[in-house]
Amino acid sequence: MAPIVEVNDLHHRYPNGFHALRGISVAIERGEFLAIIGQNGSGKTTFVKHLNGLLRATSGTVYVNGLDVSKRKVSEMAQTVGYCFQNPDHQIFCETVYKEVSFGPQNLHLSQAEVDQRVEEALVAVSLLDLKDRIPRELSKGQRKRLAVASVLSMRPETLIIDEPTTGQDYRDGIEMLNLVQRLHESGHTVLIITHDMLLVARYAKRVIALRDGQILLEGTPREVFSSPDLLRSAFLAPPPIASLAQALPEFFPDTVLSVDEMVDQTLVVLRQHKEGMRS
Ligand SMILES: Nc1ncnc2c1ncn2[C@@H]1O[C@H](COP(=O)(O)OP(=O)(O)O)[C@@H](O)[C@H]1O
Numbered sequence: 015m016a017p018i019v020e021v022n023d024l025h026h027r028y029p030n031g032f033h034a035l036r037g038i039s040v041a042i043e044r045g046e047f048l049a050i051i052g053q054n055g056s057g058k059t060t061f062v063k064h065l066n067g068l069l070r071a072t073s074g075t076v077y078v079n080g081l082d083v084s085k086r087k088v089s090e091m092a093q094t095v096g097y098c099f100q101n102p103d104h105q106i107f108c109e110t111v112y113k114e115v116s117f118g119p120q121n122l123h124l125s126q127a128e129v130d131q132r133v134e135e136a137l138v139a140v141s142l143l144d145l146k147d148r149i150p151r152e153l154s155k156g157q158r159k160r161l162a163v164a165s166v167l168s169m170r171p172e173t174l175i176i177d178e179p180t181t182g183q184d185y186r187d188g189i190e191m192l193n194l195v196q197r198l199h200e201s202g203h204t205v206l207i208i209t210h211d212m213l214l215v216a217r218y219a220k221r222v223i224a225l226r227d228g229q230i231l232l233e234g235t236p237r238e239v240f241s242s243p244d245l246l247r248s249a250f251l252a253p254p255p256i257a258s259l260a261q262a263l264p265e266f267f268p269d270t271v272l273s274v275d276e277m278v279d280q281t282l283v284v285l286r287q288h289k290e291g292m293r294s
């Protein structure tokens with residue numbers, strides 16, 4: 015099957031002349047869970063805004079679901095690619111939760127019953143149905159972040175882009191957000207997240223793209239990407255601490271370790287071998 019997203023030699027220059035993307039090519043398969051990592055200013059947000067037409071390519075091409083994004087309106091793309099802003103307060107503008115989530119579907123000229131059904135479905139997905147009459151600014155940061163997801167979900171896009179899902183939230187809201195993202199992926203969405211949280215990448219992402227200065231520095235599974243700590247450090251990134259610990263002890267951990275559980279398992283193997291060696 016053709017990839018859901020196909021980007022070829024994408025460049026973006028902002029009106030002030032800043033060359034923020036310098037030749038990005040990437041194909042994303044249907045159903046992928048992709049993480050985009052990179053230092054602040056590396057071009058992550060600029061890149062994903064090209065996938066729903068919020069930004070237009072200076073040169074290069076962006077196809078989503080076979081549609082040339084440069085020829086489509088943002089409102090049209092919203093039914094294919096949902097983009098949740100890094101800061102939900104830049105996205106939320108209605109005076110109630112219900113209005114916020116119904117805004118997109120209302121503009122599709124659906125029947126009121128269909129709009130209500132979509133709003134309910136989206137609010138149930140993000141566990142905010144009880145709060146549908148509340149004023150968005152009275153919600154917690156984590157709830158506002160989930161509201162931003164709901165207002166995108168009500169357009170029923172196949173691909174979801176979530177810009178920094180856990181940044182700026184407390185632990186509980188962060189976990190709730192991650193569970194939500196995982197559920198959305200399991201229910202069939204193609205998911206792209208932008209994140210600085212390497213544990214999150216190690217745990218959830220199937221593929222990682224690391225950006226540096228508007229170009230792709232590394233691309234692969236989390237294990238592959240975290241196996242190049244020196245390259246990552248050149249972009250001011252680092253593998254998760256557990257991977258770095260294992261890399262500091264290569265005699266014990268020849269392969270990249272992604273989690274505490276993996277480290278425990280490998281340690282037990284080494285200990286068993288050691289004991290057997292003592293016995294013989
Ligand atoms: N509207 C803009 N005008 C000029 N430069 C911009 C604009 N938006 C972002 N940039 C610059 O483009 C680069 C990439 O920004 P951004 O995509 O937001 O990075 P990231 O999301 O990785 O932190 C940064 O150097 C940023 O300062």
Ligand SMILES: [Mg+2]
Pocket residue numbers: 058059060100177
């Ligand atoms: Mg950003």
